[in-house]
Amino acid sequence: MGLHWIDVVVVFALMGAVTWLGHGLSGNIEDRRGFFEAQGSLPWWAVSASIIATLVSSVTFISVPAAVFRDGGNLTYFQVILGLAAGKFFISGLLAKPYYLSRGISTTYDYISARMDRGTGEWSMGVGLVLSVINSGVKLPTASLVLDVITGWGLPMCSLVIVLFSLLWSAMAGIKTVIWTDFLLFVLFAAGAVFALVFALAQVEMPLAEGLRFLDDQAKLVLFDFSTDPTVRYTIWSGVFGAIGLSIALGSTQGTWQRVRSCRSVGDAYRAYNYSAAFYLMHLFILGVGLALVLFYTENPLPASVQDQLATSPDRIFPHFIVSEIPPGISGLFIAAIFAAAISTIDSSLTENSDITVRHIYEQWINRDATEAHYLMVSRVAVLIWAFVFWGVSIFFSRYSAEGLLDLTFKLPNYLYGAIFGTIVLARFGIGRMATWVVGFAAACAIVAWLASNDVAFFLWCPISGMAMVGIVWMLERTPPEMSGIVEVNVESLDEQRRTE
Numbered sequence: 001m002g003l004h005w006i007d008v009v010v011v012f013a014l015m016g017a018v019t020w021l022g023h024g025l026s027g028n029i030e031d032r033r034g035f036f037e038a039q040g041s042l043p044w045w046a047v048s049a050s051i052i053a054t055l056v057s058s059v060t061f062i063s064v065p066a067a068v069f070r071d072g073g074n075l076t077y078f079q080v081i082l083g084l085a086a087g088k089f090f091i092s093g094l095l096a097k098p099y100y101l102s103r104g105i106s107t108t109y110d111y112i113s114a115r116m117d118r119g120t121g122e123w124s125m126g127v128g129l130v131l132s133v134i135n136s137g138v139k140l141p142t143a144s145l146v147l148d149v150i151t152g153w154g155l156p157m158c159s160l161v162i163v164l165f166s167l168l169w170s171a172m173a174g175i176k177t178v179i180w181t182d183f184l185l186f187v188l189f190a191a192g193a194v195f196a197l198v199f200a201l202a203q204v205e206m207p208l209a210e211g212l213r214f215l216d217d218q219a220k221l222v223l224f225d226f227s228t229d230p231t232v233r234y235t236i237w238s239g240v241f242g243a244i245g246l247s248i249a250l251g252s253t254q255g256t257w258q259r260v261r262s263c264r265s266v267g268d269a270y271r272a273y274n275y276s277a278a279f280y281l282m283h284l285f286i287l288g289v290g291l292a293l294v295l296f297y298t299e300n301p302l303p304a305s306v307q308d309q310l311a312t313s314p315d316r317i318f319p320h321f322i323v324s325e326i327p328p329g330i331s332g333l334f335i336a337a338i339f340a341a342a343i344s345t346i347d348s349s350l351t352e353n354s355d356i357t358v359r360h361i362y363e364q365w366i367n368r369d370a371t372e373a374h375y376l377m378v379s380r381v382a383v384l385i386w387a388f389v390f391w392g393v394s395i396f397f398s399r400y401s402a403e404g405l406l407d408l409t410f411k412l413p414n415y416l417y418g419a420i421f422g423t424i425v426l427a428r429f430g431i432g433r434m435a436t437w438v439v440g441f442a443a444a445c446a447i448v449a450w451l452a453s454n455d456v457a458f459f460l461w462c463p464i465s466g467m468a469m470v471g472i473v474w475m476l477e478r479t480p481p482e483m484s485g486i487v488e489v490n491v492e493s494l495d496e497q498r499r500t501e
Contacts, residue, residue, distance in 0.1 A: 010332025044268035050182035053344035068290025079239025087247020092273035104489030119434035137393030166346035185340035192337025200292035242459025252424035418465025429481035
């Protein structure tokens with residue numbers, strides 16, 4: 001099935017408009033602080049939307065309806081939504097003020113170095129880069145499913161198209177373009193989520209009350225699961241506590257540092273993260289799309305060939321609906337919204353990894369005395385390199401789409417999220433050094449391995465292993481926590497420390 005020319009026009013017109021507006025709002029960039037931190041010039045509401053746009057990937061847009069639609073699916077993913085929303089308040093209270101008021105450091109891994117020691121900061125940086133690659137590599141194939149269903153180009157070529165858009169926006173003006181385009185993209189895919197639900201329900205002939213009874217009979221309306229069985233994936237315990245732990249772990253990424261520092265004040269940094277929790281309401285519309293698809297395909301059974309495809313690639317159900325049931329032009333809006341969700345995740349990861357690469361690798365080990373103009377050029381080159389790394393990894397992960405990319409997205413990073421959770425909490429309170437951190441890190445990894453071997457739900461891996469790591473390092477150090485979390489580092493002394501370590 002080919003892409004209708006009207007859809008082509010709609011998609012490229014919207015992407016072009018976002019590019020033009022994002023570039024216009026970004027202004028000129030003259031140094032790395034402008035490129036990576038926007039010089040503290042952005043309004044909190046744009047940053048807040050960008051926070052959610054980065055996390056609400058095409059995996060959410062495509063895989064959440066699929067998770068509801070598939071046999072045995074229901075609304076229990078709502079428990080994860082609650083945890084993710086609550087997690088934003090935890091990040092705000094834990095990290096917004098320390099990140100914003102700390103001076104003499106440029107990355108979250110500089111922060112960890114200053115609060116613990118240099119070795120811990122550098123090793124956690126390596127883990128952070130690995131997680132970024134895994135996350136981006138898993139999320140790219142999901143958006144590519146849409147383009148592949150429409151064009152038949154194959155997932156590698158479709159992933160490349162998304163990577164190229166992300167590369168363009170990241171390289172233009174760094175985090176300023178990313179945040180402004182993320183804000184515009186958030187508006188686009190939020191509107192797409194609402195419209196998708198309304199349009200899908202409009203195609204259902206069954207009266208609403210009858211439809212709800214049918215969904216209830218199929219156990220599709222279950223919101224909460226209070227089971228204490230640790231092997232059940234979506235329960236109130238694993239969903240809420242696991243998602244809060246995940247949010248805290250994500251607070252250690254360079255993306256959190258960049259967004260806090262791009263706000264105009266510490267109060268705005270608080271507001272950006274606190275209000276971002278409300279934007280998770282959009283997930284309710286995406287869950288609703290899954291229910292609407294159940295009703296529609298109950299009335300209009302899928303062909304056997306499509307059912308065979310879904311058996312090996314369950315995330316194709318919503319793209320199939322878009323292509324098969326939505327008229328040209330309108331379907332272009334949905335395709336653009338899904339692209340928006342994908343690009344808003346990838347461009348953020350590109351700027352994060354570029355920032356870390358230039359500051360922690362290039363400047364420290366290759367060229368310490370270059371001009372800001374040179375470092376700015378290298379930053380854009382780093383964005384290009386990471387773009388093709390993400391693309392290569394996405395080709396590998398596209399082989400595992402039969403598992404369902406929503407589960408894959410959460411499961412793979414959770415092997416390391418507990419250690420990252422423990423690291424940022426320990427750094428926030430100034431507890432630990434390389435020797436004790438290694439012990440805690442090893443313990444966290446061992447606990448995750450034990451949990452996985454006993455089929456414990458992967459949402460629980462992060463909080464359990466992370467809290468264990470914090471407890472172990474604290475007991476080994478036996479030092480009282482430093483509560484402010486604020487770092488004041490003399491730049492010259494930090495450079496000297498880097499030279500001697």
